[in-house]
Amino acid sequence: MSSSIASSSSSSSSSSKKEKKISLKTSDGEVFEVEEPVAMQLEIVRSFFADNEDVTEQTVMPLPNVSTAAMHGILEYCRAHEEFRRRMPEAAPEEEVRAFEAGYVDRKSNEELKEMILAANYLNISKLLDFLTGVAAKRIENKSVEYVRAFFGVENDFTPEEEANLRREYEWAFEGVDED
Amino acid sequence: MEERIPDDLIVDLLRRLPKKSLFRFKCVSMGLQAFITRYYNQKLILSSPSSFQSIDLDASMIKKAVKLDFPIQSPNEFKAIASCNGLLCIQIKEVGLVLWNPSTGRYRRVPPSNPSLGFGFGFNHSINDFIIVNLIDDEERSDRLGDLVEVYSARTDSWQQKGTLPWQVINIDTVKSQLGFFVNGALYWKINYINNLDLIPNEDFIFNSDAAESAILCFDIVGEKFNVILTPREVDNEPNFDLGVFGERLCMLHHQNEGHIHMWALEDGEAKGMQNWIKLMRIPRLEDVPTNKYLAPVCFMSNGDILLNLRKKTDGIDYERVKFKQFNKTGCREKTFLLYSPDEQMYKEYKVRGLRYFDKEITYTENIVAPLGDAI
Numbered sequence: 010m011s012s013s014i015a016s017s018s019s020s021s022s023s024s025s026k027k028e029k030k031i032s033l034k035t036s037d038g039e040v041f042e043v044e045e046p047v048a049m050q051l052e053i054v055r056s057f058f059a060d061n062e063d064v065t066e067q068t069v070m071p072l073p074n075v076s077t078a079a080m081h082g083i084l085e086y087c088r089a090h091e092e093f094r095r096r097m098p099e100a101a102p103e104e105e106v107r108a109f110e111a112g113y114v115d116r117k118s119n120e121e122l123k124e125m126i127l128a129a130n131y132l133n134i135s136k137l138l139d140f141l142t143g144v145a146a147k148r149i150e151n152k153s154v155e156y157v158r159a160f161f162g163v164e165n166d167f168t169p170e171e172e173a174n175l176r177r178e179y180e181w182a183f184e185g186v187d188e189d
Numbered sequence: 190m191e192e193r194i195p196d197d198l199i200v201d202l203l204r205r206l207p208k209k210s211l212f213r214f215k216c217v218s219m220g221l222q223a224f225i226t227r228y229y230n231q232k233l234i235l236s237s238p239s240s241f242q243s244i245d246l247d248a249s250m251i252k253k254a255v256k257l258d259f260p261i262q263s264p265n266e267f268k269a270i271a272s273c274n275g276l277l278c279i280q281i282k283e284v285g286l287v288l289w290n291p292s293t294g295r296y297r298r299v300p301p302s303n304p305s306l307g308f309g310f311g312f313n314h315s316i317n318d319f320i321i322v323n324l325i326d327d328e329e330r331s332d333r334l335g336d337l338v339e340v341y342s343a344r345t346d347s348w349q350q351k352g353t354l355p356w357q358v359i360n361i362d363t364v365k366s367q368l369g370f371f372v373n374g375a376l377y378w379k380i381n382y383i384n385n386l387d388l389i390p391n392e393d394f395i396f397n398s399d400a401a402e403s404a405i406l407c408f409d410i411v412g413e414k415f416n417v418i419l420t421p422r423e424v425d426n427e428p429n430f431d432l433g434v435f436g437e438r439l440c441m442l443h444h445q446n447e448g449h450i451h452m453w454a455l456e457d458g459e460a461k462g463m464q465n466w467i468k469l470m471r472i473p474r475l476e477d478v479p480t481n482k483y484l485a486p487v488c489f490m491s492n493g494d495i496l497l498n499l500r501k502k503t504d505g506i507d508y509e510r511v512k513f514k515q516f517n518k519t520g521c522r523e524k525t526f527l528l529y530s531p532d533e534q535m536y537k538e539y540k541v542r543g544l545r546y547f548d549k550e551i552t553y554t555e556n557i558v559a560p561l562g563d564a565i
Contacts, residue, residue, distance in 0.1 A: 127192055142198065146205035154216045162193060163218045175216045181492050182212035 031058070032069040039077045040069055043084060050087045052133035072132070079128035082121065086113060086137050114144045119160055122148070151187045200224065212247075212491060231554055233487065233496075234277065234291070235547035238266045243291070243553070244541055247491055254544045260296050261287065271310035271368035272553040276319060278310035278368055286321060288343065292555045299341055302348055303327075306336060307361035309369025309376035315411045319343035322369065322376055322408055324354060324361055340413070351413055357383040358417070359401050367551070369408075372434045376408045379432055382417055403428045405441075421453055421466035434552075436489050440469065448474030450486065470531050472497070484527070488552045494528045496539060498550060 031048040033041045049055045057070055064070075075083070089109050093101045117125065122145060129138040149157050158165060165172070176183065194202075203211060203225065215222045230247040234257070241257040259265065266282035277289045278299075286299035286308065302308075302323045309322040321341040335356035339348045360381040369376040382404035405418040424430065424443050431442045441453040450472040458465045472495065475484055485500040526539040 123194065126194060126198060130195065130198060138198075142202050143205060146202050149202075149214075150206055150210050154213060157214055157217050157221075161199070161217070161221070163220065165217070166219050167216070172216055175222075179212040179215060179491075182209045186213070 029066065032067075033080070034069050034071045035075050035077045035080050036073050037077050039080075041080055041084065044088075044091070047084065047087045047091045050090065050134055050136075051083075052135070053131065074131040075128045076124065078121070079124045082117070082125050083128055083132065083134070083137070087134070089113075090136070110140060114141075119148065123160075151185075153186050153189055156189045196224075208491060227555075231488070231491070231552055234270065234272065234551050234553045235544075236267050236270050236279075236549040236551075237545070237547045238268075239264075240545070241267075241291070242545060242547065244544075246488070246496070246552075251542060252540065253542045256545075257291050258294070260289065260294055267549070269308070269368050270549055270551050271308075271371070272551045273310055273319065273371050274312050275553075275555055277551075277553065278308075278319075278321060280308065280368065286341075288319065291553070297343075297346075300346065300348060302341070303337075303339060307369065307378055309371065309378065309408065311369070311371035311374075311376045311410050313342075313410050314374060316344070320410060323348070324378075338415075352415075354406070355415055355417060358406055359383060361406070362403075367549075370432050370434050370439060372437060372439050374410050375439075376410065377418075377432060377439050378406045379430070380404055380406045380417070382406075384419065403430065405432065405439075418455065418464065421468075424451075424453070431485065433486060434488075435469070435486070435495075441466070442486055444483065448478070448484075450484065452486065470495075472529055473534070475527070475536055487526075487550060490528065493532065494530045494537075497527045497529055499525055499527070501548075 029045040030042040031045055031054065033043055033048065033051075033054065035041065053072075054070060058064055072080075090101075090106075093106055096102070114122065122141065126138065126141045126145060129141055145160075149160055152160075167175070199221075203214075206214075211225050215225050226245070226247070230245050233244045233246055235242045235244070235254065241259055242254045243257055244252055244254050246252075261281075261284070265284065267279055268282055269280040271278045275290060275292065277291060279287045279289060281287060284298070285301055287296055288299060289296040299321060302321075302325075304326040306324040306326045308324075311320055311322070312318070313320050320343070323339045323341070325337040325339060327336050335353040335358065337353055338351050340351045341348045358380050362379040362381070369378050371377075380403070381401040383401050384404065402420075404420060407416050407418055408414070409416075420430070420441065424441070429444045431444075433440050433442055435452070435454070439455040441455075443451040443453065445451060452469040452472065453466045454469045455464050456467050457463070472484075472486065478484060478499065481502055482499045483502055484497045487496045487498050490496055525544060526541060528537040528539045529535070530537065
């Protein structure tokens with residue numbers, strides 16, 4: 010499955026004023042042309058280009074663990090942060106960053122959030138990973154056991170008696186839990 | 190494609206959750222239960238002069254005391270212990286102070302310090318550094334100047350002098366084999382303190398204990414400042430109190446003559462920098478406490494019960510004034526630990542298997558993300 014976005018973005022890159030771009034290929038074969046300072050926020054990309062002397066501007070780096078959907082999310086975050094950094098190199102405009110981050114995750118479902126966490130982990134973007142993990146923690150903090158099972162994708166492997174015993178023992182921890 | 194979140198990310202995520210969520214999520218699956226139990230349980234570390242053991246306080250069902258291997262070979266004589274953010278600080282006779290992480294087994298000997306009136310072990314969160322405060326026992330000290338203070342930083346692995354104690358502090362009470370009490374970024378010690386300046390007649394005045402009262406010395410770790418906190422007015426001039434940390438607050442345990450314990454907590458007042466004492470609870474007398482022992486609150490359990498230890502009366506508290514009733518029953522002589530439930534207002538047994546002799550206890554929570562990495 011070839012992608013039309015990839016070809017259109019590569020043609021536009023030639024017209025942009027000599028800003029260096031880096032080509033990243035997602036698991037489903039789509040190629041993203043990413044501005045260098047944005048791509049360098051991905052530690053895995055930075056070290057790939059730092060460690061390999063024989064890579065050129067034409068090199069397309071394959072990222073087999075990242076889907077196109079996750080890549081869109083990752084780049085949106087990294088581009089926004091690059092923009093903050095460019096505008097205010099000394100200290101990021103904290104309120105703006107917070108407003109952006111809140112809006113950014115509000116639109117994401119739990120599945121999307123999980124996929125982004127896995128991608129940020131693989132790409133080694135510690136700032137984004139830390140942020141997303143915090144968001145995930147907030148999402149499950151006040152939720153039921155069943156909700157968390159679905160969130161982590163784990164099976165209940167307790168016997169009904171074991172689970173009933175645990176629930177009795179930690180009864181106080183089950184007060185005031187949100188509806189799923 | 191459904192992929193599972195790797196374990197290290199789950200740990201990082203759980204680390205951000207409050208205790209209540211963690212306990213609820215123990216019911217999610219066996220794997221998550223094992224995680225939470227391993228990394229987030231409150232433990233009790235017990236120490237005798239020659240050994241350590243630990244009890245998992247949040248373990249479901251059976252509680253067991255497990256022996257811990259101390260990395261420095263004997264002969265050791267453990268005099269005092271303190272616990273903070275996953276590290277223990279141990280004072281060993283003729284060895285000095287040692288920092289020890291019982292989860293990893295790593296340790297570090299702290300460089301020698303000046304002679305000490307009392308130590309305190311805590312954490313400076315503004316620079317992620319463990320510190321030890323030494324209230325120096327300076328024989329040359331002039332009564333009007335106050336004792337010198339030095340602070341050890343685990344980052345630089347060195348001691349640095351940091352000013353003096355308020356001169357009115359005349360004695361540090363370290364009888365509890367503890368290295369200060371660390372809570373919310375500050376260290377606390379019980380002290381004798383000259384509050385009433387009228388009692389000082391002239392420059393040749395020599396301190397005598399009649400002029401002093403019991404108070405609490407506080408060291409703000411980030412600000413590196415001392416201040417003195419007086420006891421609640423209701424307990425004025427009462428030396429019969431212990432300090433402790435309960436539910437992330439400094440508490441004063443006031444032993445009543447009748448054997449009840451009044452528990453006071455230090456809370457931030459409405460005005461900035463102001464602190465008030467509030468009476469947290471009253472733990473009623475237990476009937477059959479042997480005359481040579483007393484009940485000492487240790488910590489809150491996760492369900493709000495309070496764990497108590499039957500402790501020997503061997504220290505400086507004026508227990509002549511605490512008259513326990515004598516009973517012939519052997520009832521609680523065998524039980525070392527008890528639980529008191531404030532909700533049900535009753536005592537319960539707290540059985541621990543394999544318990545050996547100990548004379549010091551301290552609560553401890555493992556910290557998998559060691560703030561100093563591999564340094565300790």
